[in-house]
Amino acid sequence: MENRSTGIPGFDEILGGGLTAPSTTLIAGNPGSGRTILGIQSLCEAVKNGEKALYICITTKSENGVREGLSNYSFYEEGLDIRVFNISSVERDPLTMLVELGNVVASLKPDRILVDSVTPIGFGFPEAERRRFIYSLSSAIGEWNAIVYLTGTMAEADVWRSVISDVVEGIVYLSQNIQRRGSRRSIKIMKMNNSDYMEGEHTFDISSEGIAIYPRINALNLDHTSELKRIDAGITKFNELSRGGLFELSSTLIAGNTGTGKTSFGLHFIVYGAMNGEPGIISSFEDNPTELRRYAASIGLELEELEQKNLIRIIYTPPSDINSCKHTVELRKNIEEIGAKRVLLDDISGFDYVFEEPVAKREHIANLLRFFKNMGLTSMLISGNRAAGNNVLVAEIPVSSLADVLILLKHAEIDKEIRKTMSILKMHGSDHEKHLIGYDITSEGIQIGEFLKDI
Template sequence: MVAPTTSKKARTGVPGLDDILSGGLSEGRVFLLEGNPGTGKTTIALRFLLEGAAGGEKGLYVTLSETEDELREGALSHGLIIDENIDVYELVPPESLLDADQQQSLLYSSDLELGETTKAIFETFERLQPKRVVLDSLSEIRLLAQGSLRYRRQILALKHYFAKRNATVLLLDDLTSDVLDKTVHSVVHGVIKLEELAPNYGSERRRLRIVKYRGQAFRGGYHDFIIQTGGVVAFPRLVALEHRKQFTRDRLSSGIGEFDDLLGGGLERGSSCLVLGPAGTGKTTFGLQFVVSAIRRGEKAAIFVFDEELGLLFDRTRAIGIDLEKMRDEGNLHIEQVDAAELSPGEFAHRVRERVDSANLRTVIIDSLNGYQASMPEENALVLHMHELLQYLNRQGTTTILTVAQHGLVGDMKAPVDVTYLADTVVLLRYFEARGKVRRAVSVIKKRTGNHEDTIREFRITKNGLSLGQPLDEFQGVLRGVPTFVGKAEPLLALGVVDENS
């Protein structure tokens, strides 16, 4: 978490946003909240006022673009009730300005409207004496000013007026009149920018960024957020360096002796393992060995599933002797179906972190990165997100198993994104053909935390679970999919790791 300064802060009431702002908004200052229509400005502003009201502070919502009924109805849709500590002032043009017969010919009507608007705002403030103020929106004031100079002078007047009265003010701007006008940016104490992205498929994605905050450290970059019943929830960008936990880096067994031998004794606690291979080779099954082993040791684990329906996963793993449903019901396993089309990367990282922290999870499977990538607009962003998430989990002493499905089935295959350099251990699975049968092979091609076997072993998945054989030292070209026998024994004997009748 970013270290807060000593100045007193007005909390926004938006989960996650105060962390991004290093405590909240500096009291007695004017802030700008900008974003296109629909990005959540009004919802955040209401939460800001309600947070103050909960602490006994009077709030004032000045609306120039929305009626009071519309505002209250919108708040109610989020389960927010505007109570007696918050006054809503609906600022409408004076009737004389709407009457054509009363229009002034010697003065521009905009001059009168701007003056009337400012006067009405100040009079309402003097009457109510609020501690928190929301002005919605600046687009109307910008249109009335009809020029950058008059607009800047007007904003300066508002700033100095509220500053002298020690009010914390949130100015909303929907960016509909002039998106290139940055006049307010230079005047206000801080700027929060909201954005909405529309992917080719799936729900909209929202993110925010602190553009400016005078004299205050804050969490930079983009942060995902959602609008849900109850208001806005922000997900601060994960920074792994801020989190470290003391733990013993012992070696963890998979429960299968041959697999442990291949791994040089097992996986180290607080490390990451990438299981790489084409579809159907058993990547999830290999990862589940460490989940089963962890639960047997009395630890808790979690599986985040992107690609497979949970019912099918339960049935499939039960057929090989792994009852995930029972583990979940007993409270030892958290298993969650993740919809990449509906979930932003920031929200997913927040979910993983929340589960790890609250339940002290020691083993986590993310199955698969292909599904995780679907939630990312750019490949480079996936690598950066994954780096921070893996580093965080490693620093918490959590062992992480990732799966990636490669394109193709045999021969030269490629992964949709290369994250092999991020993982501490890389396990490679392959199909290969021998004597008219499709077989599977496993090898460890990287282990950052120690030595490992450099051999290739055949494996099979039966009703009794995962079984590995001896190293295939009499074959060459297994990883290419079509091996050549170079030994002296019969090929079927060398390949017969498991009895065909088992």
């Protein structure tokens, strides 16, 4: 027995390294969830690597009709063996189908087999007879010595009630939730014959290139025992206010009302790092790259020049297109490619489009922050502040307790003048300035001014 790759991006990762050969896996899900594409794509990738693969299609179409449909996908391989069984015959006489199938397998000796779908087999039979047939099919599969996929149209609750779940080593469940902004597709491992698979729900996309799976964050709580150094946030006088600067690997949340310059703080943090040997990633859910470059230039920051030197990468994702797992995979890819040491998320309220429950959003951001630390990054998050009134102590951001540093930006009326004010509400592991601090944003960047009053 050995582990073999499925050939599908992200699938091996959530399976814990691929599939055991031989083994049988049920790919279950609701209609339109992508079960057939997942199975056929894996078969075609195996063909590209020199394996023999057999697709058993239970349908009303001809083999030419099936191949014509598959040719729309870039992964399709002409070398895939296809055998078509008429769905009406299979419903009435599954045993004949089983005998014919056994003869085909014996003749071809394939390394991988997909039976799509087992749901209509013996559909008109009493349940007891269907169970006996599934056991017969299982015995036959045991003699094939191959990686076998079985697809089934089932609701999640029905999977465990099906006899098929008793005779397979693995169960993969795909679902499709049609929402106002499009479909959200998810995949999870319900059962697998190894203990290394990733639990929980992962997301995936389907395109003309096939399926791409985006594993959810699985951030371990690593212990960074070495003494962490201080780093410069790139803002004049901030080191003095923070008693030495931000800690390496720390997470800073900049919260504030509209127009307080939250993004300016983030741009200073990223640009200064890139200028001093710490490449950075900007993940923006609001401003596109052109807008960010123009904004940076207006405050004296040469963002575009650093991009051209591959010291800064901008990942722009419109809120309507945010897929939390895909976003994390894209972050990791870009972090590794440029060796990033700093990352900016602007604005984390974009995750509100993804998570209906605040608890789910909080969990995702907590995992993101741990993920950044594990990858050796110092992070900065931008968030709006929904708290009303002029109380500078109030910051109504559900994830504020997750960050190591919390900086609150507000407008305040002082001597009949609207002033921008900053207060450092917390800084783990360090003393910090306790006064309310005034600041301005000019063509030369953020200019921190005088203390305004005690808080």
